[in-house]
Amino acid sequence: MPEMSTEAIAACNKTRNPFTGAEADAVAVKVADLSKKYGDAAVLKNVTFDVRPGEIFVIMGPSGSGKSVLLRHIAGLDSPTSGTVTVDGKDPTLEATREHVRVALVFQAGALFNSLSVYDNLALYPREHRSGSEKDIRVKVMHALKILSVENTADQFPSQLSGGMKKRVSIARALVMEPQLLLYDEPTSELDPVMSATISEIIATLKNEYSVTSIVVTHDRALALTISDRVGILMAGKLISLGTPDELKKSKDPRIVDFLNPTIDVKHPRFKELETHDHDQS
Amino acid sequence: MNQLNAILEGVGSVVQLLLRSVSYAGTLPKQWGRFIEQCYMIGYTTLPIVAILSFFIGTVLALEAGYAMQDFGAKEFIGSLVGLSMARELGPMMTAVLLAGRVGSAIAAELASMKVYQEIDALTTMNIPAAKILVLPRLAAVLVMMPVLIIISNIVGWFGGSVVARYVSYVGIGPEAYFAALRHYTKFKDVMNGMAKAEVFGFVVVLVSCDIGLNTKGGPREIGAAVTRAVVVSLILILVLDYFVTKVLM
Numbered sequence: 001m002p003e004m005s006t007e008a009i010a011a012c013n014k015t016r017n018p019f020t021g022a023e024a025d026a027v028a029v030k031v032a033d034l035s036k037k038y039g040d041a042a043v044l045k046n047v048t049f050d051v052r053p054g055e056i057f058v059i060m061g062p063s064g065s066g067k068s069v070l071l072r073h074i075a076g077l078d079s080p081t082s083g084t085v086t087v088d089g090k091d092p093t094l095e096a097t098r099e100h101v102r103v104a105l106v107f108q109a110g111a112l113f114n115s116l117s118v119y120d121n122l123a124l125y126p127r128e129h130r131s132g133s134e135k136d137i138r139v140k141v142m143h144a145l146k147i148l149s150v151e152n153t154a155d156q157f158p159s160q161l162s163g164g165m166k167k168r169v170s171i172a173r174a175l176v177m178e179p180q181l182l183l184y185d186e187p188t189s190e191l192d193p194v195m196s197a198t199i200s201e202i203i204a205t206l207k208n209e210y211s212v213t214s215i216v217v218t219h220d221r222a223l224a225l226t227i228s229d230r231v232g233i234l235m236a237g238k239l240i241s242l243g244t245p246d247e248l249k250k251s252k253d254p255r256i257v258d259f260l261n262p263t264i265d266v267k268h269p270r271f272k273e274l275e276t277h278d279h280d281q282s
Numbered sequence: 283m284n285q286l287n288a289i290l291e292g293v294g295s296v297v298q299l300l301l302r303s304v305s306y307a308g309t310l311p312k313q314w315g316r317f318i319e320q321c322y323m324i325g326y327t328t329l330p331i332v333a334i335l336s337f338f339i340g341t342v343l344a345l346e347a348g349y350a351m352q353d354f355g356a357k358e359f360i361g362s363l364v365g366l367s368m369a370r371e372l373g374p375m376m377t378a379v380l381l382a383g384r385v386g387s388a389i390a391a392e393l394a395s396m397k398v399y400q401e402i403d404a405l406t407t408m409n410i411p412a413a414k415i416l417v418l419p420r421l422a423a424v425l426v427m428m429p430v431l432i433i434i435s436n437i438v439g440w441f442g443g444s445v446v447a448r449y450v451s452y453v454g455i456g457p458e459a460y461f462a463a464l465r466h467y468t469k470f471k472d473v474m475n476g477m478a479k480a481e482v483f484g485f486v487v488v489l490v491s492c493d494i495g496l497n498t499k500g501g502p503r504e505i506g507a508a509v510t511r512a513v514v515v516s517l518i519l520i521l522v523l524d525y526f527v528t529k530v531l532m
């Protein structure tokens with residue numbers, strides 16, 4: 001696996017760029033005062049930030065803080081209750097935007113098409129959009145599978161794959177789309193440490209060599225602090241911090257310090273403190 | 283009031299899905315594989331149960347008609363009764379009911395599962411409309427396969443009636459007399475009317491099942507609920523439409 005990622009991508013670049021066409025520019029994302037409510041529950045509260053073209057922007061935060069919902073808004077899968085999201089200056093929920101800007105989303109659970117083989121999962125996008133002959137598509141698909149070390153699964157169905165393999169196939173499917181904006185929802189969850197590092201390298205390679213704008217929702221501290229340009233911390237639907245990894249490491253905000261460097265204290269466990277806190281309040 | 287809103291929303295959603303699907307009609311020749319696959323699912327896999335059911339509907343019709351008509355000396359007309367009943371009403375109606383139970387439920391389950399497990403979202407981000415690759419081939423396939431199913435249903439049902447007419451002692455009508463009456467009273471127009479009905483029923487069953495599947499929200503439990511809803515709504519629509527389509531075709 002390790003010998004193929006960067007080299008293989010670079011080699012392919014000599015013939016045809018496998019990810020972004022030469023004419024395609026990386027896109028910017030602008031989120032302004034974004035709020036989202038489901039019934040009475042406010043999931044996102046006035047979230048505002050910009051993602052620059054070609055940047056790796058990481059969104060971190062505790063479970064249930066609204067990270068995946070935010071990503072769905074950027075992908076155009078949800079509409080805001082108030083505020084705006086634009087991708088390359090356009091509304092991502094519109095079909096016209098998707099025709100002009102290629103946005104790929106790597107879903108947390110993979111979202112592979114269960115009725116199709118792995119190969120057909122990857123070939124669906126180029127086939128539907130008529131990008132190349134069947135022979136070109138095969139080359140592209142097999143190359144993407146090879147980058148993620150899952151070329152042996154081409155003839156298998158998603159139900160036959162482990163969780164980690166599904167994740168890798170899902171990333172490979174996103175790469176085949178040659179995206180200008182790549183959104184990752186927990187790309188390294190369920191992966192072993194080496195594969196997590198490989199995925200981080202692939203995300204960084206796509207930025208360095210092909211200027212793909214990447215937005216990564218993750219709990220992976222190593223990924224966030226190593227390859228990102230900027231990191232946003234989302235807590236309870238609010239963006240409480242936005243800065244470079246270095247700025248984040250120097251932060252004195254106890255919420256961020258505790259989130260990034262949680263200590264394990266078996267004598268004073270957090271859940272007991274929370275129970276005491278709840279009891280006192282009631 | 284909420285129920286009325288839900289019904290109107292449902293109608294609006296189905297109409298929107300229909301318009302979206304029809305707008306991709308030009309892509310159908312490029313979706314030949316999907317179309318054939320759906321023809322197989324809708325037509326070939328439904329055929330055995332349609333044939334079995336139609337055979338026994340024909341036999342029961344002949345049996346009941348023979349029993350009732352023997353007192354009037356009108357047993358010679360059994361062929362016409364079975365022929366007209368199968369062609370105009372029971373063939374299309376029962377085939378549509380089977381389609382709702384077998385195909386409609388399968389479509390709703392598949393699309394609901396795709397929605398719950400974010401496969402539909404994945405299609406959206408790929409800019410591949412679900413209406414184009416999931417709904418359109420199914421609608422086209424049902425329009426092609428329903429007439430085939432109806433022809434087979436009619437023939438098998440007529441044959442079932444002739445078997446009973448010949449071998450049940452109190453009926454005792456030979457195949458020649460049975461089919462002569464059938465041919466005399468069952469016109470080509472009757473068969474075509476039945477087919478038109480079946481086309482409407484089949485199209486509505488598939489469209490409604492697709493819409494319910496694609497609008498499923500929640501988790502695995504909602505997949506089961508979507509299947510039940512698709513079958514129930516399809517059956518109600520078949521019965522309601524049956525009256526209006528029959529009235530129009532009279």
